[in-house]
Amino acid sequence: MADLSPSRAITVTVNGVEYEREVEARKLLIHFIRDDLDLTGSHIGCDTGNCGACSVIVDGRLVKSCMQLAVQADGATIETVEGLSEDGALTELQQAFSDHHALQCGYCTPGMLMSATALLRERPSPTEDEIRKALQGNICRCTGYWNIFEAVKAAGGSA
Amino acid sequence: MLLRAVDYAKPDSVAEAVELLAANDGARALAGGQTLINVMKARAASPDGLVDLNGLDDLKGIDLAADGTLTIGAMATYADIASSAEARARPILGEVCLQIADVQVRNRGTIGGNLCSNDPTNHLPPLVCAIGARMTIVSGGGERTIPADEFFVGVYLTAVGPGELLKSITVPAGTHDGFAAVTLGADGTCIANAAASVGGDGSVRLALGCVAAVPVVVAPASDAEEDVRAAVRGAGLEPPADVHASSEYRAHLAEVLSVRAIRQAAGKR
Numbered sequence: 001m002a003d004l005s006p007s008r009a010i011t012v013t014v015n016g017v018e019y020e021r022e023v024e025a026r027k028l029l030i031h032f033i034r035d036d037l038d039l040t041g042s043h044i045g046c047d048t049g050n051c052g053a054c055s056v057i058v059d060g061r062l063v064k065s066c067m068q069l070a071v072q073a074d075g076a077t078i079e080t081v082e083g084l085s086e087d088g089a090l091t092e093l094q095q096a097f098s099d100h101h102a103l104q105c106g107y108c109t110p111g112m113l114m115s116a117t118a119l120l121r122e123r124p125s126p127t128e129d130e131i132r133k134a135l136q137g138n139i140c141r142c143t144g145y146w147n148i149f150e151a152v153k154a155a156g157g158s159a
Numbered sequence: 160m161l162l163r164a165v166d167y168a169k170p171d172s173v174a175e176a177v178e179l180l181a182a183n184d185g186a187r188a189l190a191g192g193q194t195l196i197n198v199m200k201a202r203a204a205s206p207d208g209l210v211d212l213n214g215l216d217d218l219k220g221i222d223l224a225a226d227g228t229l230t231i232g233a234m235a236t237y238a239d240i241a242s243s244a245e246a247r248a249r250p251i252l253g254e255v256c257l258q259i260a261d262v263q264v265r266n267r268g269t270i271g272g273n274l275c276s277n278d279p280t281n282h283l284p285p286l287v288c289a290i291g292a293r294m295t296i297v298s299g300g301g302e303r304t305i306p307a308d309e310f311f312v313g314v315y316l317t318a319v320g321p322g323e324l325l326k327s328i329t330v331p332a333g334t335h336d337g338f339a340a341v342t343l344g345a346d347g348t349c350i351a352n353a354a355a356s357v358g359g360d361g362s363v364r365l366a367l368g369c370v371a372a373v374p375v376v377v378a379p380a381s382d383a384e385e386d387v388r389a390a391v392r393g394a395g396l397e398p399p400a401d402v403h404a405s406s407e408y409r410a411h412l413a414e415v416l417s418v419r420a421i422r423q424a425a426g427k428r
Contacts, residue, residue, distance in 0.1 A: 004166035004208040025167030047160050061266040067196050137261025
């Protein structure tokens, strides 16, 4: 029978790299990603599950990594913002964010990029309504969202 | 946020999960975690142990029987329900699941977690009451099934006792349902909500959320607006007041939202 224990050894694949670590059960996935793996692109904004700055893709599903324990990611494949570009070249979406001035302070940007990436995989050419609904879980306090919508639309080829 | 130290287990079977819960007083079931992990951050709950239900594939199914009865595993996520062909047999379920929070929360949050947390502002407790769902609870001693309106006991309290788990939700066939809510921002926390269902015989069932510790079930004489308003007024609501709405305003919303939910339900007939 599975026993209750305060920590366990987990294996996760993050951005194509496999990691094995012993983690405390109380550690949130975002802290594991940032502190244990030193992948600090994913941000902690509110730490209450509202802002979406910690959004990552776990086994193909977009989640907020402050609302999942690291031990729950055992065996998972995780994508973070660091894994989007290959060989230093920006993705179309990242380039569109730059072209459309879709960030100001940039704090929310990693989460926005992950949410928009998840959307574009499911809906390669999303409508504005679909973009709004898809980014509902990501809060930006600078841009007023318009340029972010424009960037996602452009990356989807509809602007 | 660093949580208080907590033990963790991820059982492979429902039997093992209920055994762990029964053997460890301070252990709690961890479903999607979209509520529990946040209340643990705030130290509003500090369980000694977490029994993670995410390995229990038996609790994730959504099955449609030949007679139209839908059985939804407690660990089905909102996204699972919204995208399930079977769940379309009772379309209101997917429609309401798509109004909960955001993509990320819908990808992890589960129907069982939503019902068992029984936060009075949740969407699903009034909905399952209105559509006449039945809840199957499992423990080491076997299973029992109770109607949804006996499931909700108090704020954050349900009929699921120590050493028990909500296993599945059984929903009878039907399509004439409605749901209306006033929320904080689009798809945010409900200030008031109402779920309605109109039966093939014209019978009307209404459940009001956010106005009491548990959903308030009322049965208007018909789907006519005056009957609906009279039934809600006759329910003797004394809703809680908070920064978002006074008690009087919540009672007013309950009446208006009931009319809207019933209009939606009756419109599908």
